[in-house]
Every structure is written in structure tokens, then in C-alpha cells.
Amino acid sequence: MFKVHFSVVLATLFTLPVYSQETQSTLQTVLSNAPTIINLSANHPNTLATPAIKDLDASPESDLIRYGRLLIIDTYKQLPNNVNNKLNCSSCHLNEGRVAKAAPYVGMNVVYPKFRSRNAKINTIEDRINGCFQRSMNGQPLATDSVQMQAIVGYMNFLSLNIKSKDDLQGTTGFVTINKELIPNADNGKTLYAQHCASCHQLDGQGLYPNNTYMFPAVAGNQSFNDGAGMARTYTAAAFIKGNMPLGQEGMLTDQQAVDIAYYFSHLERPVFANKANDWPQGGAPKDVRR
Template identity: 35%
Template sequence: MKLKTLVLTFSILACSGAYALTPSVVKEKQATGINLPAAEWKVPDAINKDDGSIDASKLPKSPYTEAVILGSKIMNETHNFIGPDAKDKSKRFAGNHLSCSSCHALGGTVAGQSGFVGILGRFPAWQARSDKVTTLEDRINGCMVRSMNGKMVPVDSKEMKAMMAYMHFLSQGIPVGAKVKGQGLPKIGNLDRAADPKKGKIVYDNSCSACHGINGEGIKNVASAKGDYYTFPPLWGKDSYNTGAGMYRLKKCAAYVKANMPQGNATLTLEESYDVCAFINTQPRPIFAHREKDFPDLRVKPLDMDVGSYDDKFDVKQHRFGPYDEMVKH
């Protein structure tokens, strides 16, 4: 089971109303007044569909192209450019060896896996976690300090500008404010019981450990000097995402796993997806401080947020593992 091919996190989008305590409030806060038909998912011809790399021969020789190519490399080889293995130590913003592609498959070019097609036109946007309107740069830096367990990339840096150029390139032809078919993650339903970490361990041992390791340590890429650090990323431990990442929340994790795992043959059931995520996220990982400050408007706090306070009568354990249907306020 390869999480190399979603957040998250965690998703680059604000949390869906289906995941929140009061969906009607989420809908009101997300409103932009822009009502456009959903655009088709289309990746530029210069993108290699097999690995997400860019064929420079199909693009003009220009500073813009150079920025786009650098942005693509940052997404797919994060550790080499803004991570622990960056030659310039001042550029080591990511705190682990994951890549952006660990969640956003092939550099955000795959539909249904938190892709970046059209992303430039969906920001600025209201974000539930901060209850503020945020920029795309803000959202990227949210991933940097949470999923990447690192620090923020300066907005005026060459690296941030390259990531923005790359997302601009992937967004060509998509109207500002339009949704794109295949953006984010497919929605999933709730279980009628709590997710069970013990059952999840069985699922992990049978369906995930061959790729991600018996101890969740992942498998390193032997060609990491010119590629992604991991062939299959770690799912827990010091080199994985921290507790502030979207993937640390049960429903977000289960949605990703249900849609994508095992890689290339997504056959896990809804129950298996919930249970294995419950197991994975009860294993040791870096701690993100001050999570109690996330989602200050309790009405839009995700059901699966395991840190209070809450605008309901349910305890932390139920918020972490479910069941969730009785929590939703209509």
C-alpha cells in the first residue's frame, strides 16, 4: 500500500463540508459567488504521464520554463531541493525525506489524488483550519510545517516562485474559480462503528507491510540522488508526517487509502481503510504543537479532529475513531 501516490494531509483544498460538524456553515464560509461548470481534468502535453516529469523539448527555452521545471523537481524530489539533502543548507525547509508527490501523486498530475490541475484559480480561499482567507503560498507552507514536518519556505524565494510557476503551468486553461473534475479526493461514507486499530494491524500486515515495511519505515529509492528519496514512503516514525498533517485525521486518511490502496489495485474496503488508518495513526510520529488552535470556529471543526475543544457532547476518543454519523449537525 503506497501512500506515495495523497495529505493529507494531507488535500490542498480546505476541508470538505462532509467532514465537518456543521456542513451548512462550511458551505456559507466557502462561498465565492463564482458559479462555473466544472472543468475537465487535463494535464499539459509536456508532462510525462508515467512519472510526472516534464519533457523540456516540448516547452520554449525561457526563464518561465526553467521555473516550471524546477517546481516539478521540487515536487518530485523534494529532499534534494528543499529537504534534508539540499546542497545549500539554508534551503533545507522540509524536515523529513517525504516528497510532495508522497501525497500529490506524480507531482499533482493524477486525478483523484489531490492533484494541482486548476489549483491556481482556486486561491485565495477560506480555510477552515485557520478560519481565514489564505493564499496558495500559505497553503503550501501549511504542508511544509505539517506533512513535511519542517519550516516555511519564504514566499519571495526562488523555490516558492518555482512551485507557483509549476502550479500555474498545470492550471492553464482552467477558469478562475472553477472546480475541476477529479480535484481533491473522492468522498467516502462513515462506518456505523468506531475504527479499530487492532483490526487495522491485521490489514496492514496483510496488505501494506510488503511495501511500507513491517515497522512502517518505508523503502528507500536506490536512485534517490536523482529522484524521490523513497520508493514507498514511511507511514510512521521520525521521517513521516507529524500529528498536524491532514493524513493524521482518520477520515482524510481513510478517503485516501480507499481511493488508492494498494497502489494500482485499490481493493481495500471502507472498513479496512478506516481500520488501517486507525492503526497507522496510533503509531509513533513527530508531534505538531498547539493543535488546539486549529479550527477556531468549532462549527466547522472536522469530525475526526482528536484535539478539543468541541461544540458537541462527544469525547476525544469518538472524535478520533468514530462513529461519526450522530455528530453531524444539519
């Protein structure tokens, strides 16, 4: 079987730190003991074609990529010092970050660095990842030069091996377009949530974790994202819902239904992001930003 000799192309994507033999051995141990994660979005119809993890070779570089994937799909257990809830990166970045219109990681190598108005700065991909750790994971940032950060970036770059420019993205990034002029109806959202969402995420939004194993993520409460996260914004959450939910019935909801559901669950009790008052320092904050 053909194996991707990732070390051959690695230099064109990012600078790999020099790891000690001890670090390499630790990575191998972590990977050999990695839990089996059920990928509920594996059959998502909008999954992008990417290089396959199974085709990686046995090099240390490939182990780093495998470790990055593990951190994406088992985040809160693998990184307990950085995650203060029970979410994984793949809770939103579906099918291991490979689903179009579910904020895929494919193409991040040509998207970043870029200017983001939320902090009015040029952000690197590491900045963007740490923003997710502080907001979506309600936690603490990774050290930029850490093995964990380099593994996550390496995994994203591996998925993006065939992406050479923004022209190759073909509109796959971000979420679907949603009508932001729609007025949310919280009462209707509560009803629709009970009909279409509660069987997985539970009526109280606390998610489903049978026997302390991850199944369906919390969308409310202390185990969910904080109010500074993108998913705490009505129209951002609605765009995700519209394109991706319910799993197996993607696209069945109207814009209005998605907006109503998003408003309802995003405004349920959740952690507060202490620094959100500093967002959009140059103005222009979207109307659904939490205050």
C-alpha cells in the same frame, strides 16, 4: 515538436519575479544535475490530462517550471532546510500532482485564495503550500517571495493552463468520499496493513529507502508527517487510501477496510505538531482531528 512558450501565458497566471542572471544560471545547474526519480504512480488510472513538461521551451520561465516539478518530486533532498522528514510532495500528490482524487495541483489557480476553517482565514496558495511544509513535511515554511515558492506555484499553474474556472474541475480535486460514520477497528487495521501495505511501507511504517534513495514513503515514525497533518486524520487518510491504494489495485478496499487501515497507521508514533491546539479557532473541528 510543438513547444509551450510559457512566457506568453505566464502573465495571466502569476507575477514572475525578476531574477538575476546568476539565479538563472543556478537554476540551470540544478536542473542539469537533477537526479532521475522513479515515478511509481506514473500509471495511475486517474491521472489527469495536463500540459507536458517535455513540451516546455528553453526560456527562463520554463526553467522555473521545471524547477518547481523537481521540488515536488525530490522535496526532502532539494529543500533540506524546510523538510524535517523523508517525504516528497508527490508522496501524497501522486504522479507529480496530476492524479484526480489524490489532491491534484490541477486547478489550484481557481481554488485559491479561499477561506479555510482550520485557521479561520483566507488562505493564498502560498499559505496552503507552507501549511504542508509545516505539517506534512514536519518542517519550516518557505519564504513567500523565494525562488522555490514561485517555482512550486509556477509548476501548479502550468498544470492548470486549461483550467479557467471551477466548472472545469469536474470533481477532480480532493479525495474520494468516505463514510465518516464508520467506527475504526485498530486490530483489523493492523492485520489489513500487514496484508496490503507493509510490503511497500514496511511493517513498522518506516518506508523503504534502499541505498538512501527514495522508493516508498514512511507513514509512521520521525521520517513521516506529524500529527497536525491531514494524513494523520483517520477519515482523510482513509479517503486517500480508498481512491489510490494499493498502487496498481486502486479501489479494491472497502470504506471500512480503508478506515481501519488509516486509523491504525495514522496513530502510530510520529512527530507532534506543536501548534495544533490553535487549529479551528472558531470551532467546528472534524471529529478525527488529533489532539
